[in-house]
Amino acid sequence: GRRQTEGERQIITSYELWSETGYEVTLTMAQKDVEMKDTAADEDHQKEGDKQKETDEQQAKKDKDLLAFEEIREQMKLVEKGVAQKEPRFINRAIRNLHSLRRKTNDTVLRAVVMAYYPPGSVERDMLLEYLEEPMETDETSWFRPRSTRNTSGSTILPELDVFLNLLILVKLVDNKNLTRAKECCDALMEKLVSHNRRSMDPLCARSYFYHSRVYELLNQLSSIRNFFHTRLRTATLRHDEESQAMLINLLLRNYLHYNLYDQAGKLESKSTFPESANNSEMAKHMYYIGRIRAIKLDYSDAFRSLTQAIRKAPQHSAVGFKQTAHKFAIVVQLLLGEIPDRATFRDPLLRRALVPYYQLTQAVRTGDLTLFSQVLEQYGTRFQQEKTYTLIVRLHHNVIKAGIRRISLSYSRVALGDIAAKLHLDSAEDAEFIVAKAIRDGVIEASLEHEKSFMQSRENVDIYCTKEPHDAFHQRIMFCLDLYGQSVKAMRYPPKAYKKDLETAEKRREREQQDLELAQEMADDDDEDFP
Numbered sequence: 286g287r288r289q290t291e292g293e294r295q296i297i298t299s300y301e302l303w304s305e306t307g308y309e310v311t312l313t314m315a316q317k318d319v320e321m322k323d324t325a326a327d328e329d330h331q332k333e334g335d336k337q338k339e340t341d342e343q344q345a346k347k348d349k350d351l352l353a354f355e356e357i358r359e360q361m362k363l364v365e366k367g368v369a370q371k372e373p374r375f376i377n378r379a380i381r382n383l384h385s386l387r388r389k390t391n392d393t394v395l396r397a398v399v400m401a402y403y404p405p406g407s408v409e410r411d412m413l414l415e416y417l418e419e420p421m422e423t424d425e426t427s428w429f430r431p432r433s434t435r436n437t438s439g440s441t442i443l444p445e446l447d448v449f450l451n452l453l454i455l456v457k458l459v460d461n462k463n464l465t466r467a468k469e470c471c472d473a474l475m476e477k478l479v480s481h482n483r484r485s486m487d488p489l490c491a492r493s494y495f496y497h498s499r500v501y502e503l504l505n506q507l508s509s510i511r512n513f514f515h516t517r518l519r520t521a522t523l524r525h526d527e528e529s530q531a532m533l534i535n536l537l538l539r540n541y542l543h544y545n546l547y548d549q550a551g552k553l554e555s556k557s558t559f560p561e562s563a564n565n566s567e568m569a570k571h572m573y574y575i576g577r578i579r580a581i582k583l584d585y586s587d588a589f590r591s592l593t594q595a596i597r598k599a600p601q602h603s604a605v606g607f608k609q610t611a612h613k614f615a616i617v618v619q620l621l622l623g624e625i626p627d628r629a630t631f632r633d634p635l636l637r638r639a640l641v642p643y644y645q646l647t648q649a650v651r652t653g654d655l656t657l658f659s660q661v662l663e664q665y666g667t668r669f670q671q672e673k674t675y676t677l678i679v680r681l682h683h684n685v686i687k688a689g690i691r692r693i694s695l696s697y698s699r700v701a702l703g704d705i706a707a708k709l710h711l712d713s714a715e716d717a718e719f720i721v722a723k724a725i726r727d728g729v730i731e732a733s734l735e736h737e738k739s740f741m742q743s744r745e746n747v748d749i750y751c752t753k754e755p756h757d758a759f760h761q762r763i764m765f766c767l768d769l770y771g772q773s774v775k776a777m778r779y780p781p782k783a784y785k786k787d788l789e790t791a792e793k794r795r796e797r798e799q800q801d802l803e804l805a806q807e808m809a810d811d812d813d814e815d816f817p
Contacts, residue, residue: 380488448490468501490528498536498539508544514533514537575591585618599611623687646661
């Protein structure tokens, strides 16, 4: 019942505060220990996850490389099958798959393929391995195991397989922009091709020539291989190697057009015969080059026909760049012919952006507006020069004037030459008179000139069916249909050796002859019985 003094109350309060604070500190330290343990566990779990993820990525990369290795082996088997059965279609199938293989292969896969197919210590093996980067680890390719040892036992590899592997490595060097090593590789490949004369290598030779030209084009040294290609073209012609012949003619035409040597290209085209059995891609390229040569030589009708065939023979869902370039030349040539391209051409999703300058150019020619034509030429002049269409577009100046005169003649029955000069932005009325006279002579307009009174008198509209225009239109459509039919017939392909299905085998022939002999013997016996 004694009252607490002030000092006792202070001591008790201090003890209570110490007890609560100590409890809180102990509790906080315990929580921190638990959190540190959880953080360490999370870090360990994260490290294990990163290691597992890294392992999975390495395993996925190995699986991807292994699939690429097996796919290359399958293509090599196709090449071997084509050589054994003397069927080039199997080799062509392997060559067509080069485009998909180039995306899947890397230096590791190619090193494994080279080591699997070439015997140890061979010169070709060491030479090809020099073009590929060495792996970081020595056992990186330990998971590649050839299924058979026939190619590693010291026996030489087939020349076709050797060329196919060279092509794979050359394409990889080109994709990696290693042009110096690519040049060395393709030069060595050309030396191998020159030393062989095997019909089974014709498809591989044609593809090798293409990449040889591509490497030198990227190095801007196309002129240095022109004589070599002429030599190989003579050899291919003598050996009736039509695939190499078609490829070399196209490469030489591309070589000449690259340096704007249109006269030499025209002479080559006139003195050489392009094989009709060439595939559609080479035929499309050839028609494109012929169209460009014809356009420069002012033969616009043949040029437009050739460019149209090139567009029609181009692949439907690929080769977008080729189709865009061919359409550009076809539009300009069609404008030079005095025709207006179809509007649907400019609405195509694949061509819309690339043909914007040519659409504006078409608008200027259609309306006969020289001011708009000059603006388009000034705005896109550099682009036209890069696309090699500037020379042809400059020739459209006269077509723009003719279109303007045609529009004026349809709008006015009688118009002064001075007004024509003002509308067409010509220098004087005399220039307008000369241009109108030439348009009348060419049949562009139906009108007459009054030199003394200085005006143009348009004639009354004549029934178009009384003129030659419907006949020309029908003739053009009929020729297009006949040409399309002829090209379709030439493009037909038949199964190999299909004609032998109806032929009897040697065994069936012997059975038939035996049956004929037995039948003849029975008939002879019957005759003997009838005459005792």
